[in-house]
Amino acid sequence: MKHTNFLNPAKFPFFYGYFIALLGTIGIWASIPGQTVGVSTFTDPVKDTLGLTRNQFSFAYMLGTLASSLLISRAGRWFDKYGAQLVAAGASFLLSISLFLASWSQPITSTIQSLFNYHHWIIPFTVMVILFFLFRFSGQGVLTMSSRNMIMKWFERFRGRVNAFSALSISLGFSIAPVIIDKLITSQGWSGAWRIMGVGLLVMTFLIILFYRDSPEKHGLKPDGVPPKSDCKALESKALKNFEPQQAFKSRAFWMYALMLAFNSFFITGFTFHVVSIFEDAGFARSQAISVFIPISIVSVSFSLVFNFISDWVKLKGILYVMIGGGFLASLGLAMLHTDCGLYLIILGAGILGGLFSVLNAIAWPRLFGRKFIGTISGKAMSMIVFASALAPFLFSQSFSLFKSYSGVAWLAFCFMVFIAVASVKADNPRLPNKQI
Numbered sequence: 001m002k003h004t005n006f007l008n009p010a011k012f013p014f015f016y017g018y019f020i021a022l023l024g025t026i027g028i029w030a031s032i033p034g035q036t037v038g039v040s041t042f043t044d045p046v047k048d049t050l051g052l053t054r055n056q057f058s059f060a061y062m063l064g065t066l067a068s069s070l071l072i073s074r075a076g077r078w079f080d081k082y083g084a085q086l087v088a089a090g091a092s093f094l095l096s097i098s099l100f101l102a103s104w105s106q107p108i109t110s111t112i113q114s115l116f117n118y119h120h121w122i123i124p125f126t127v128m129v130i131l132f133f134l135f136r137f138s139g140q141g142v143l144t145m146s147s148r149n150m151i152m153k154w155f156e157r158f159r160g161r162v163n164a165f166s167a168l169s170i171s172l173g174f175s176i177a178p179v180i181i182d183k184l185i186t187s188q189g190w191s192g193a194w195r196i197m198g199v200g201l202l203v204m205t206f207l208i209i210l211f212y213r214d215s216p217e218k219h220g221l222k223p224d225g226v227p228p229k230s231d232c233k234a235l236e237s238k239a240l241k242n243f244e245p246q247q248a249f250k251s252r253a254f255w256m257y258a259l260m261l262a263f264n265s266f267f268i269t270g271f272t273f274h275v276v277s278i279f280e281d282a283g284f285a286r287s288q289a290i291s292v293f294i295p296i297s298i299v300s301v302s303f304s305l306v307f308n309f310i311s312d313w314v315k316l317k318g319i320l321y322v323m324i325g326g327g328f329l330a331s332l333g334l335a336m337l338h339t340d341c342g343l344y345l346i347i348l349g350a351g352i353l354g355g356l357f358s359v360l361n362a363i364a365w366p367r368l369f370g371r372k373f374i375g376t377i378s379g380k381a382m383s384m385i386v387f388a389s390a391l392a393p394f395l396f397s398q399s400f401s402l403f404k405s406y407s408g409v410a411w412l413a414f415c416f417m418v419f420i421a422v423a424s425v426k427a428d429n430p431r432l433p434n435k436q437i
Contacts, residue, residue, distance in 0.1 A: 009213055015225030016213065017154035017162075023211050025166045027088060027147030029173045030204040032181075033197045034095055034139015036269065036389070037174050039132070041181045045190040049106050050124035058393060060125050064132025065140075065390035069383045072141040076379015080372075083214035084150035087375075089205050091142035096201030098134035103194035105131060136386065145382050149374050152366045153215045156223040157312060159363050164308035167358035171301055215371070223371075241431050242370030248377045248430075256427035257364045258381040260323055260420055262388040264357045267330055267413055268350060270392030278406050282337040292347065299351020304358045311363055319359060320424060326352025327417040335410035361385075368429050 009016035032038040039061065047057040079087045101108070109124045148166075155162050184193035216223055248254050271278065279289035307319055326349045333346025365378045399409035 007210065009216070009219040009221060016219070016221065017216060017223070017225055019211070020154045020213065021151050021162050021166055023207070024147040024151040025169045027092075027150075027204065027208065027212075028144050028166075028170050030092060030201060031095070031139040031143040031147070032174065032177045033099055033194075033201070034135040034137075034141075034143070035174070036140075036272070037177055038139075038181060039135060041178050041185065042190050042194075045185065046105070046128075049190070050109060050128070052121060052124055052128070056121060056125055057128065060128040061132050062390050062394055063129045064134075065136045065386060067129075067133045068137035068141055069386035069390060071137055072145070072383040072386060073376075073380045075137075075142045076145065076375040076377070076382065079146050079149060079375025079379065084146050084153075085208060085212040085214060088143055088146040088150070088212055089208040091138045091146060092201050092205040092208055094134065095138040095143060096198045096205060098131060098138060099194045099198035099201060102131045102135075103191040103198070106191070141382060141386060145375070145378060148362055149378055150212060150214065152362055153371045153374060154223060156366075156371075158224045159366065160308045160311035160359075163311075163359065163362045164305050167304045167308060167362070168301060171297070171304065171358070175297060242372035243368075243377075243430065245373050245376040245380075248369045248373070249380065251368075251430045252423070253368050253427045253430055254377070254381070256420060256424040257320060257360060257368070258384050260320060260327070260424075261357060261361055261364075261381060262384040263327055263413070263416060263420070264323070264353045265385045266388035266392045266395075267327070268354060268357075269389040270396035270409065271330075271334070271346075271350065273393040274396045274400070274406070277400065278334070278337065281400070281405055282342070284337075284343075292343075295347045296351045296354065299348060300354035300358075303352050303355030307356060307359045308363075311359055316360075316364060316367055316429060317424070317427060319356060320427070321421070323353060323356040323360065324417060324421050324424065326350075326356065327420070328414065331410050331414035331417060335407050335414065337406075368431065370431070 012019065043054070043057060047054060052060070075087065075091075105124070105127055109127050112123050112127075113119050151162065151166060152159060181193060181197075184196060188196060213219065216225075243251075275292070276286050276289045279292070280286065303322075307322070311319060328349070329345050330349025330353055333342050333344070333349050336342035337346060361381075365374050365381065369377050396406060396409050399406050399412075402408060
């Protein structure tokens with residue numbers, strides 16, 4: 001593809017990677033309609049219009065998410081083969097079309113029911129399973145993964161510092177998204193809100209085609225914009241080996257980091273989905289349950305900023321163990337929420353988990369295995385993350401049904417953290433024999 005001087009990264013007035021960081025962050029914001037935070041606001045009006053119960057609607061969401069997790073690994077391979085521009089544009093366009101289809105889900109359901117003269121909940125249920133699959137695959141999966149990976153490919157020594165900006169911006173964007181979406185639903189109705197977001201995704205698709213670029217090397221540039229100084233202390237100041245995907249998947253490091261990230265997705269999704277019930281079971285009011293996300297967000301943003309900034313100089317496994325510590329605290333907090341210290345444990349633990357997820361999910365894969373096959377490697381990890389998020393609401397619910405509390409899933413999570421802590425002792429970075437990073 002030929003570019004004008006303005007659109008050619010090599011002719012840009014400053015290092016194009018910083019523009020990429022901004023664009024990639026906007027791309028992840030654009031995935032919000034396919035994220036849990038973007039879908040949950042629609043739950044009540046959509047299920048009521050389609051005649052589905054809350055359990056049926058939630059089960060449709062789980063099936064759609066599970067199905068999407070099976071294809072995200074393939075999307076990672078597409079990223080490596082075709083590049084960020086094409087894959088992200090395709091995901092953005094698919095999410096846009098999915099939003100338009102979702103806005104017409106009621107007439108689509110009525111048409112099918114009339115065509116077959118069969119009025120049963122299974123028809124709107126099936127329609128929503130398909131729509132949720134499209135939402136989760138294109139939004140939470142491919143658009144998020146390709147935008148984040150693109151940013152990481154443009155930086156090496158400055159990766160942590162750039163990710164600090166991106167992670168903070170994403171956190172703020174995701175925090176205010178439910179308020180904006182709720183206002184859209186109130187003013188335009190749920191179908192109108194989905195159509196407006198669909199138009200926004202079409203605009204995003206156009207911006208991706210114009211400005212997304214796969215890597216600096218393709219335009220005669222170097223990662224970070226400048227070569228490292230001779231006395232540079234950053235851990236990636238030297239050329240390191242790029243691992244083939246199959247080599248990466250045989251390493252202990254891949255599985256430990258991927259499982260820890262999947263645990264975060266499982267715990268945070270399950271906790272968020274059932275937060276009111278969890279707190280009511282422990283004797284708290286609904287208002288206290290909702291307000292808990294404010295201190296959790298403060299802890300999360302604080303840890304994200306600090307550890308993103310220092311990640312360019314510290315060992316990755318040290319950050320992993322801090323995150324494991326957060327998992328222990330969160331699990332204990334859930335099990336002991338009825339006690340005086342339980343609330344503080346879960347706030348601190350969930351905050352650490354969320355903050356360090358934004359660090360490791362971005363920097364771990366290029367740090368551990370190089371940038372060349374980052375799509376395939378991170379895509380497999382993303383499929384595990386999405387799969388875990390799909391199972392969480394159901395398993396949390398089963399714990400409450402079987403034990404009349406959430407202690408069962410809490411202690412299961414604690415035991416899993418013990419396993420991860422022990423197994424990660426030898427989860428060294430395979431790129432250097434001296435395990436420096």
